[in-house]
Amino acid sequence: MSSSIISGKELAKKTRLELKDSVTEFTSSTDITPHLTVILVGDNPASLSYIKGKQKGCKEVGISSDLIHLQEDTTEEKLLSIIEQLNNNKKVHGILVQLPLPTHIDEDQVINKISTLKDVDGFHPKNVGKMMIGQKTLLPCTPAGIIKLIKEAGEEISGKHAVIVGRSNIVGKPVAQLLLQENATVTICHSRTKDLKMMTKQADILVAAVGKANYITADMIKDGAVVIDVGVNRLENNKLCGDVEFNSAADVAKAITPVPGGVGPMTITMLLVNTLEAAKMIHNK
Numbered sequence: 159m160s161s162s163i164i165s166g167k168e169l170a171k172k173t174r175l176e177l178k179d180s181v182t183e184f185t186s187s188t189d190i191t192p193h194l195t196v197i198l199v200g201d202n203p204a205s206l207s208y209i210k211g212k213q214k215g216c217k218e219v220g221i222s223s224d225l226i227h228l229q230e231d232t233t234e235e236k237l238l239s240i241i242e243q244l245n246n247n248k249k250v251h252g253i254l255v256q257l258p259l260p261t262h263i264d265e266d267q268v269i270n271k272i273s274t275l276k277d278v279d280g281f282h283p284k285n286v287g288k289m290m291i292g293q294k295t296l297l298p299c300t301p302a303g304i305i306k307l308i309k310e311a312g313e314e315i316s317g318k319h320a321v322i323v324g325r326s327n328i329v330g331k332p333v334a335q336l337l338l339q340e341n342a343t344v345t346i347c348h349s350r351t352k353d354l355k356m357m358t359k360q361a362d363i364l365v366a367a368v369g370k371a372n373y374i375t376a377d378m379i380k381d382g383a384v385v386i387d388v389g390v391n392r393l394e395n396n397k398l399c400g401d402v403e404f405n406s407a408a409d410v411a412k413a414i415t416p417v418p419g420g421v422g423p424m425t426i427t428m429l430l431v432n433t434l435e436a437a438k439m440i441h442n443k
């Protein structure tokens with residue numbers, strides 16, 4: 159089977175055009191410009207590159223943004239006090255603390271500190287809990303983007319067997335939850351799963367979120383499956399590559415997302431969607 163490529167880049171473009179109209183409408187009716195503040199601790203080059211993408215996205219849709227760039231040796235106490243100030247700043251609607259943080263800072267403490275109304279990553283335990291029981295809240299960006307990608311590709315989720323490889327708090331667990339809410343039957347696999355191939359072979363929808371280049375090979379994929387590749391692995395030649403061996407997988411899958419140009423651009427787009435959503439919630443719109 160020759161598969162169709164699900165373009166996250168195209169869907170991101172389309173979603174951002176629609177979002178731009180919604181931002182314009184919100185701003186003209188309230189005189190408020192949605193604002194995202196990004197905090198980066200240290201100089202991780204990958205983080206700097208992602209943040210550029212986020213700022214570019216904000217600009218595209220009419221959201222204002224700023225970056226608080228802190229030194230690597232910033233104390234946890236200092237970071238928490240900056241978040242406190244942003245929580246109280248009426249002009250700020252979204253707060254994103256770029257992960258990973260230096261090891262001397264406790265990520266859980268930091269995520270807990272962010273106002274749940276401004277938690278545009280959807281990482282705060284209260285928002286995670288709401289998502290879990292299906293209450294309206296800010297959803298984590300990558301999982302929300304994945305659901306949009308699958309639907310946009312015209313693929314039914316209800317009744318399908320979705321197999322997720324990876325159980326991180328930011329991708330594996332929440333995407334499993336959102337797929338369940340869409341009435342998929344969900345299996346979560348991880349590093350201790352016995353016979354991974356036997357599991358992935360049963361997937362109508364396969365989500366690869368392991369963080370290992372080319373880990374999922376064509377022989378692990380069911381004929382006609384929908385394959386979502388969440389991997390962002392930087393190779394030695396500086397090329398970006400996914401968790402799925404794209405070329406061989408494309409012969410087996412019905413539809414597949416590429417890397418780059420798949421899940422990544424949708425992650426940033428959902429962050430922009432969440433920032434407008436946060437501004438609306440804060441101003442009761």
Ligand SMILES: Nc1nc(=O)c2c([nH]1)NC[C@@H]1CN(c3ccc(C(=O)N[C@@H](CCC(=O)O)C(=O)O)cc3)C=[N+]21
Nearest residue numbers: 207208211255256257258279390418419420422423425
């Ligand atoms: N608090 C927090 N929130 C995050 O959402 C978050 C984070 N920390 N830490 C790191 C990960 C990673 N992440 C990506 C976002 C976009 C692309 C993306 O747009 N990738 C492009 C390629 C970009 C390139 O070429 O470098 C693509 O796949 O086409 C990738 C990765 C967000 N993350």
